[in-house]
Amino acid sequence: MKKRNSALLMVTLSAVMLSACSTGQNTANDNSNAAAGGVTTIEFWAAPNPTQQAYWQEMAKAYEATNDKVKINVSAIKESPTSEASIQSAIAAKSAPTISENINRGFAAQLADSEALVPLDTISGFSDIVSARDMTKTLEPWKFADGHQYVLPIYSNPMLFGWRLDTLKELGYDAPPKTYSEVLEVTSKLKAKYGDKKYLWAKPDLADPTAWKRWFDFYMLYDAASGGNKFIEGSSFTGDEKAGTEVLSFVDDIRKEKGILSRQVTDPFETGTGIFTDIGPWTFSMWDQKYPNLKYNETYALSMPPVPDDVDPAQSKTFADTKGLVIYASATKAQQQAAVDFIKWVYSDAANDAKWFKDTNLPPARDDLSTNEAFKPILDASPQLKPYAENVPNAVPPMDNAKYNDLQTIIGVEAFNKVVKGEIAPADGWAAMKAALEKALK
């Protein structure tokens, strides 16, 4: 009896363990419940915020009204612990959706590297989306090192710098400075007038090595200084040493002027502790609620990142905070095609992009955002969005390397954070960072 019980226990244990050790993969053709009764059902995972979820639900409903052969289930990506981890778990558990939004280029590279995504350019109808939406130029930098397009950007925020115009006016300026020496001049005047009451750049993230934080400091400045150099292309370090060292020297110079506050401060720009910070268009709805005193071109102004003195400010580039749609390889061919057809339908009408822009403040990833009449009423009503619309083609998306988290952490740990804290000379920081990046890329 004892032996029988022990054997039973062992068999149960083995079965449970073996089932857990399954790689959990299935092929596209295994997924047979997608088309039932001639209706193809696709699962659409929207970004985990109510506005974007509502937008896609409305689009899905409208499309279903025109096409009774497709059913689209829209739900939000779970964020526990992160949306990336939720997608990873879903793929592992064979419950990945057909299509999802909110995917940045670095995460897409991880997914593509793991063969979890379909190259969009291999699905019929993709090129029609690109031409109908007028996004050829915007899409170009999204091409991956293998020549494929895995992500269709939905929105592209050219990240801008905000300046406290009220403080600048007190210092004798009518507009934000555009070059490094002009910014340093503002910093010294600010410190002379306010001492420790105000700083040029007050932001705790400047000293934080978390990977994504480099998008909103180092990359913004680097893209401007280098004319949009990709920094890392595929698995090669292609950083522009002159531009990179100039960026680090600029930050170091501001620090020497005591213009940086990297301590924990709540809303430093909004409260006036800092007069310069990165700003995305999502900020404005929060300001409407929490800081109604902040008025565009009265209390604050927006500008492209400052550039080194020998660079034309009109040529300034910036980081594109941009996310897009991907289609998963685990979906059936019918589901993949249905997903592309749905997206094609959505983007064939600029009014749908206009609705997106109006609902979310996130600039659609289109070349014609500042010229297409469909967006004019929105830009007229919200003039603070105009500089974002105008600079969509000047925005550089994140790297397409699957190790982007490690790589961007290195930028902070080896160079940027240390320069902010005055722990390393700019040239030494650049050299240490370059060596660490090249080692990590091998």
Add this chain to the structure above:
Amino acid sequence: MEQRNNKLGWLFTSPYLIYSVVFFFVPLIWTFFLSITDWNMIKPKFNFVGISNFADALQSPNVHAAFWNTYRFMLIFVPLVTVLAIGVAVLVHGLSRFKGLFLIGFFLPYLSSGVVSALIVKGLLSYTSPINTALRGMGIDIDWLGTPFTALFIVGLILAWKFTGYYALIITSGLESIDKEVYEAAAIDGVKDGQRFWRITLPLLYPSLYTTLILAFGVTFGIFTEVYQLTGGGPGNATNTWQMEIFKQAFSNLQSGYASAVALLASVATFISIFIIRKLLEVWGKRNGWV
């Protein structure tokens, strides 16, 4: 009869057995399996990489930081929480009324969310907070979360605040179990008031203290929420912990195999450390004749 008892035994132990299989053995074996592969749970195929994940982890500065930070947290947290818990327990034990109410009051932080307490502390230590503004007025300017020692200390302090009430409950029950006659007998034997705590209370409290110390040492191997919210493991790697490192590798870098190797190393470090600490505590107790 024996066979019937045997069946009954299996029946009663089966919930624990099933629980252990599902939530301990399967994840453990799964972790072992992952740790020797490069699988990220997405790839259709995986490669066996042998011990390279372990070798990488052993050379990683982040893992070194997590290892040493655990002991740094111990040095701050364990003495602090032990002294505070004993203090609270002694104070509450001396009360004639409302003992339970006070104990519940001290126990409440244990029930509160680590996220909330960390966010409150973050607000209190903000550069522009009234506390820091007042300190700067006195010429004291400290970057609480940006300086390695203060960042470690702040996290240790939050944990001590959280666990003091819980450990005080255990110590209070230990105090309650000491017979008053022991003190009376000691008084007759000439033990002075100042010696009572060291000569009578502490030795008789040893079993409760042993429990709280082991629990407190164990806490330092599982620190996550407070660090995640307050410092993200920084500045530099000054507050990086085992759990923080596992989280970053598994959920930010999506390196499940490597994260599993780090998790196993953390388990080994925890097991060996707790084993040594237990032995030291037992030797300490025996040397003093407390056990």
